Amino acid sequence: MADISPPEKKRDRSRKPRGKKSPSRPPAKESRPSGERQGAEPATPKIWRRPPHRQFRQAYAAIDLGTNNCRLLIARPSGENFVVIDAFSRVVRLGEGLAQTNMLSDVAMDRAVGALKVCAEKLRRRNVHLARSVATEACRRAGNGAAFIERVKKETGIVLDIISAQEEARLAVLGCHILLEDGIGPAMIFDIGGGSTELVLIEAGGPVPRILDWQSVPWGVVSLTETVGHEMPGAAARASRYAAMRKLVADSFADFAERVKSAQTPELRLLGTSGTVTTLASLHLDLPQYDRKAVDGLIVPSDSMRDISQRLSTMSPKERRRLPCIxxxxxxxxxxxxxILETIMDIWPAPRLGVADRGIREGILRSLISSDAEGIETQAALHKNKRNEG
Structure with a gap:
């Protein structure tokens, strides 16, 4: 089996708060979806809010139903950050077969609903004050996406917002930008999903980075795999298939790549959030099993990630299955x-790659906590003014 663990290992262990479990509470309900479409400006998210008299030890929840995974985070504020008190993740492959049929299959929807039922049960056991649940590329593309959203509401009580690619990119940036290396000039953040990939050029600095440019393409690990087709035996066939994947992604990002050339500086910074980068980072560290604390915040030489990518592309499925963390x-x-990762590193050739095991869910939580805090401050000011007027 090929050695795919380059020796250099430099990482940042900061920003990993831990929390304690909270007591059981009545179930939290959610509201109707916003009905956003891809490319549209983000609609005001519809969130469930617990009545004021029950706001004790406030908890916030975020669910991200992607093309490949269903993920949940429940957290409580802690200073400027938050502490996770419950989490859940399951591979559901909601977008399986979507590239051929443009429809979500019954089997895939069953898997997703099963995972969301687990999420709903966790919400029932936590003191959730505000909650938001989102669905991404698979539901944006599927002809039966809206019908699936209604089924989820009926069977789980969870109501999903089908968010635009722009909102998806914004939330991913908001969730992971604090892991960017210090530096001067624009930086690039990317999110490789199951059904799409988002590339976002940002100007860092301040609590919220400014988005300078962004692009979403309909190539994620599921959609690209299904479009190019199954692997054929033999080194030449694997090399040809990998080259075809690279070309599809590069062609889709061509206009964006040309636009961001002028933003490149001698001090390029690149940060990725996805199962791809965390998996490759685990291989870089030669971990026997996945360890979030070791991976989240890791800084890896880009050459190491390229080497691992190219070696994996030459292996057979059987060889890859034997590798830890795959x-x-x-x-x-x-x-x-x-x-997809190699294409991104071509577009933004930073010498190092930052790895984030955080993204959309964390972005949702930060948005909820921030907006709720502003609302509470406004209500307090209004109440004070009324008392003074009285």
């Missing part, structure tokens, strides 16, 4: 992730 769930999808 296994059966990622063996057939990781090559597409590698093709």
């Amino acid at each position: 296994g059966n769930e990622r063996a057939d999808l990781v090559v597409a992730g590698c093709a």
Whole structure:
């Protein structure tokens, strides 16, 4: 088996708050979806709010239903950050077969609903004050996406916002930008999903970075794998398939790549959030099993990530399944992730890559906590003014 663990290992262990479990509470309900479409300006998110008299030890929840995974975070504010008190993640492959049929299959929807039922049960056991749940590329593209959203509401009580690609990019940036290396000039943040990939050029500095440019393409690890087709045996066939993946992604990002050339500086910074980058980072560290604390905040030489990507692309599915942190769930999808990652590193050739095991869910939580704090301050000021007037 090929050695894919380059020796250089430099990482940042900061910003990993831990929390305690909270007592059980009555179930939290959510509201109707916003009905956003891809490319539209983000609509005001519809969130469920617990009545004021029950706001004790406030908890906030975020659910991200993607093309490949269903993820949940429940957290409480802690100073300028938050402490996670419950979490859940499951591979559901909601977008399986979508590239061929433009519809969500019954089997895929069943898997997603099963995972969301687990999320709903966790919400029932926590003191959730505000909650927001989002669905991304698979539901944006599927002809039966709206019907699936209604089914989820009926069977789980969870109501999903189908967010635009622009909102998806914004939330990913908001969730992980604090892991960017210090530096001068614009930086690039990317999110490789199951059904799409977002690239965002930002101006860092301040609590919220300013988005200078962004692009979303319909290539994620599931959609790219299914479009290019199954692997054929033999080194030449694998090389040809990988090259085809790289070309599809590069062509889709061509206009964006040309636009951001002028923003490149001698001190390029690149940060990625996705299962692809965390998996490759685990291989870089030669971990026997995935360890979020070791990976989140890791800084890896870009050459090491390229080397790992190219070696994985030459392996057979059986060889990849034997590798720690890949296994059966990622063996057939990781090559597409590698093709997307290498293309991104071509567009923004930073010498190092920051790795984030955080993204959309954390962005949702930060948005909820921030907006709620502003609302509470406004209500307090109004109440004070009324008392003074009285």
